Amino acid sequence: MLDTAAVADTFTAIQHNVERAIEGKSDVVRLALLTLLSEGHVLLEDVPGVGKTLLAKALGRSINCSVKRVQFTPDLLPSDITGVTIYNQEQGVFEFKPGAVFANIVLGDEINRAGPKTQSALLESMEERQVTTDGRTYELASPFMVIATQNPIELDGTYPLPEAQRDRFMTRLRIGYPSADAEVEVLRNHGAGNPVDTLEPVTTTHEVNALIDACKHVQVAESLERYVVDIVRATREHELIDLGASPRAGLGIMRGARALAATHGREYVIADDIKDLADPVLAHRLVLGPDAELAGRTESEIVADVVTRVPVPRGRR
Structure with missing residues (x-):
């Protein structure tokens, strides 16, 4: 297991490498890597x-992993995403042909342009990190x-x-x-070609998996666990919200806070880690x-209101 230092x-090296292709968006790159x-x-x-597509490609280049892009359209089929079993006439056997989801980073472009059945094909792979078809289960790559x-x-x-x-x-x-300054850099750096093509990997998927494992060992005080629960529950009780955040949202904040603490070289989570992740994790839910x-009022404004209302625990214990 790697230490937090x-x-x-490694996190800083990946971020700086991605930012060679994505100018002026440090916060977005940082949050994508934390995710x-x-x-x-x-x-x-x-x-x-x-730069939505560019972000995915630059991230894949930086960690030397497989990246697949799916253009969601009304005629896209679920099997285009998960894969399909076909009969091989030469060998007389059925073979599974993996779909686009079998990659480390899957870019689903304009996901809302496909029908609900195709959208839902991503559900199992996103949650369970596996694909089940024709009674067989196939594990997906890691990281994913x-x-x-x-x-x-x-x-x-x-x-x-x-x-x-x-x-x-x-x-x-x-x-x-x-x-304006960043847009000038875009013209300067992208005008003669795609900067992603010049990116070199700064780490490997094996090391990224080690980073993921290290983040899981960051300590969280019980008071901060309660703090996360209080924030999530406060969204369900807010007078302007019809449907609040789910328990999965609390898990997302906790996992993100652990990763954020580790990328700052800390072995423990602090309240500011939780506050920083409240909006990107909660607002869309x-x-x-x-x-x-x-x-x-927007979702982000209400999340900020919720975070202001919930008392911050004192101390780490």
């Missing part, structure tokens, strides 16, 4: 052309992360993700437009009531 060093170390999945909701993208402005012909599937994503991230919509 080694985790921090990977927490064995979670990322939902990217943003307008076209801000799904990065699904959605375009929030073109909703014609789309199928909104149901709450059950949104809950499978540990974090929701928005890249946003770059600053909430269903706002009509009063919130009339008042123009």
Whole structure:
């Protein structure tokens, strides 16, 4: 098992390498990497052309792992994602042909453009990290992360993700437009070619799995476990929320807080780790009531309100 200092060093090396292709978005890159170390999945909701696909490719290059992209369309079949069993006439046997989900990083582009049946094909693989077809179960690669993208402005012909599937994503991230200086760097670095093609791996999948294992051993005080539960339960009791966060959300915060502490070289979680992850982990899981919509309140604003209301425990014990 690696110590937290080694985790921090490797995490920083991966982040800096990815940022060679994604200019001016350190927070987004950091949260995506934290999600990977927490064995979670990322939902990217943003307008076209801000680097959603580039992020997945740069991350895959940096850790020298397999990356597969699936363009979700209305005619996409579940078997296109999970795989299909076909009959080999030459050998006289049935063979399983793996689908796109058999990779370390799976990029599901515009996931809301496929039908509900195809969307749900990802559920088992995201949660159980396996695919079952024709009575046989196939284990997926490790590490494994799904990065699904959605375009929030073109909703014609789309199928909104149901709450059950949104809950499978540990974090929701928005890249946003770059600053003026960062956009100049984009023109300078991307104008002559794709910078991802020049990226060299800085680690391996074996070492990433070791980082994931190290994060699991970060200590969490009982008072901070209670703090996570109090925040999650407060979303269920908030007057502007019709549906609050699930227990899975609390697990996501805890796993992310462990990873965040390790990447800072600490062997223990502090309250600020939990606060930093509250919005990306909780906001997309909430269903706002009509009063919130009339008042123009967003999920992120309500999460910030919840975090402000819940008392912070004192001390580490």
